[in-house]
Amino acid sequence: MGKQVVFQRCINPDCAAEYDVSEVIFKCPKCGDLLDAQYNWDKIDVPKKLKDFGKRWANRNLPLDLSGVWRFRELLNFCDDKYKVTIAEGQTIMQSNDEVGKFAGMKAGRLFLQYEGLNPSGSFKDNGMTAAFSHAKMVGAKSCACASTGNTSASVALYAHSCGMKCTVFIGSGRIAFGKLSQAMDYGAQTIQINGDFDDCMKQVQDVCMKLGLYLLNSLNPFRLEGQKTIMLRIIEGLGWEVPDWIVVPGGNLGNSSAFGKAFYELKQLGLIKRIPRLAIINATGADTLADMVNNKKLVWNNGNVNNKTIADYYADLTARKFSPHTCASAIEISRPVNLKKCLRAIDVCNGVVRAVSDEAICDAKAVIGKYGLGCEPASAASVAGLKLLRDEGIIGTDERVACVLTGHALKDPNVTVNYHKEKQGPFSNPPIEAPNDFDQIIKLIK
Ligand code: F0G
Numbered sequence: 001m002g003k004q005v006v007f008q009r010c011i012n013p014d015c016a017a018e019y020d021v022s023e024v025i026f027k028c029p030k031c032g033d034l035l036d037a038q039y040n041w042d043k044i045d046v047p048k049k050l051k052d053f054g055k056r057w058a059n060r061n062l063p064l065d066l067s068g069v070w071r072f073r074e075l076l077n078f079c080d081d082k083y084k085v086t087i088a089e090g091q092t093i094m095q096s097n098d099e100v101g102k103f104a105g106m107k108a109g110r111l112f113l114q115y116e117g118l119n120p121s122g123s124f125k126d127n128g129m130t131a132a133f134s135h136a137k138m139v140g141a142k143s144c145a146c147a148s149t150g151n152t153s154a155s156v157a158l159y160a161h162s163c164g165m166k167c168t169v170f171i172g173s174g175r176i177a178f179g180k181l182s183q184a185m186d187y188g189a190q191t192i193q194i195n196g197d198f199d200d201c202m203k204q205v206q207d208v209c210m211k212l213g214l215y216l217l218n219s220l221n222p223f224r225l226e227g228q229k230t231i232m233l234r235i236i237e238g239l240g241w242e243v244p245d246w247i248v249v250p251g252g253n254l255g256n257s258s259a260f261g262k263a264f265y266e267l268k269q270l271g272l273i274k275r276i277p278r279l280a281i282i283n284a285t286g287a288d289t290l291a292d293m294v295n296n297k298k299l300v301w302n303n304g305n306v307n308n309k310t311i312a313d314y315y316a317d318l319t320a321r322k323f324s325p326h327t328c329a330s331a332i333e334i335s336r337p338v339n340l341k342k343c344l345r346a347i348d349v350c351n352g353v354v355r356a357v358s359d360e361a362i363c364d365a366k367a368v369i370g371k372y373g374l375g376c377e378p379a380s381a382a383s384v385a386g387l388k389l390l391r392d393e394g395i396i397g398t399d400e401r402v403a404c405v406l407t408g409h410a411l412k413d414p415n416v417t418v419n420y421h422k423e424k425q426g427p428f429s430n431p432p433i434e435a436p437n438d439f440d441q442i443i444k445l446i447k
Helices: 051-059 070-076 098-104 125-138 151-162 178-186 198-212 222-228 230-238 255-269 289-296 308-320 340-349 359-372 378-392 414-422 439-445
Strands: 006-010 018-020 035-039 093-096 111-115 143-148 166-172 190-194 246-250 278-284 353-357 402-406
Touching (some): 035 222, 070 255, 093 230, 098 111, 111 230, 125 151, 143 198, 178 190, 230 402, 246 255, 255 278, 255 340, 278 289, 278 378, 289 340, 353 359, 359 414
Parallel strands (some): 246 278, 278 353
Antiparallel strands (some): 006 035
């Protein structure tokens, strides 16, 4: 594939098999490992400076320049413009937030919140779907599918109807927040509720896609991750094209962290950044496979020679114990993350760390983000809870510059929010006040 602008390559260095960009495979047919989109950069006219991408804001009437993903199109140069599907994703903003920073132990002006809830379907997934659906269109797919803890299904359903494709989404029964379920149904997806958890759905959807030839939209899809790289570009843009010291992101199926590591590796390779920020990936304690494997089982990338036995033994133990993950952050309630190896690579590239935070810490952080920021769903708040933990441990310095990615909108999961406040579950609870239907008494109650 040496001569092609773009191709797919297996991440296993012992295999490193290459495939044409038009192949719809999602896992290396030779060894079963994950695939990357790879570019021959000398064949792509990449702008010389990151600042040059910013100029496209002036052309906001051109859909590809308006998109916060395709604005950076040379860095995800895998398909012709005529196939690109956009619904103005990536119009997200990064905000400095001193109150949330204070909660997490940061000095003023050092914490930034990258709010991905502003995307069309209300989560960061749209960054990936615009890219994956463009690939799907390029290869002529007519029907697609995904497994989901909720946001992927909402985003898939939205993009599928935007480009006239049929879609089927697999969700674990009782494992999805209502905001997300309502989106999948409302956007017209065929919704299959499996009596199982996300990991069960993920396995089923891969087999179903294989059998029926459906286009798979989970983050196994390397083109989806190409779109998610741009979240990092917008963070750099938000800092006047400077790189922060840390990126903090929740970890579930580990697509984001994998994409972020790839983005920084490529930007450095292209000479567009001088230094790579550190990456902190935050699990929930009830779904902490990555934290456990990295911190306790010492699993590392090791130049691609990952210890497969450690992973196989770990999963065999989960099966033997009939383990199913549980956290109020249902978006990251995953115990067999499909991008585990790519995430290990990202940790290697970014000198990353992994931590797990409790549901209580997540809900407190969420309430603080709600009170002082734009609000977010529980999984997103794991980033701020993780930052607080890493500050307490002294791993992140109080005056380092930190960007926390808030992955989903506050309205995705109203139940967790309402319960936290109404049931006074934490120090930041703000319950409604019961009042009689009486003017004088109401007046007395208002402070
Ligand atoms: N935050 C939110 C709001 C999510 O929906 C997800 C994943 C994550 C974080 C974790 O990101 O998988 O890239 O590590 N949600 C998927 C879904 C699994 O099906 O919607 P990741």
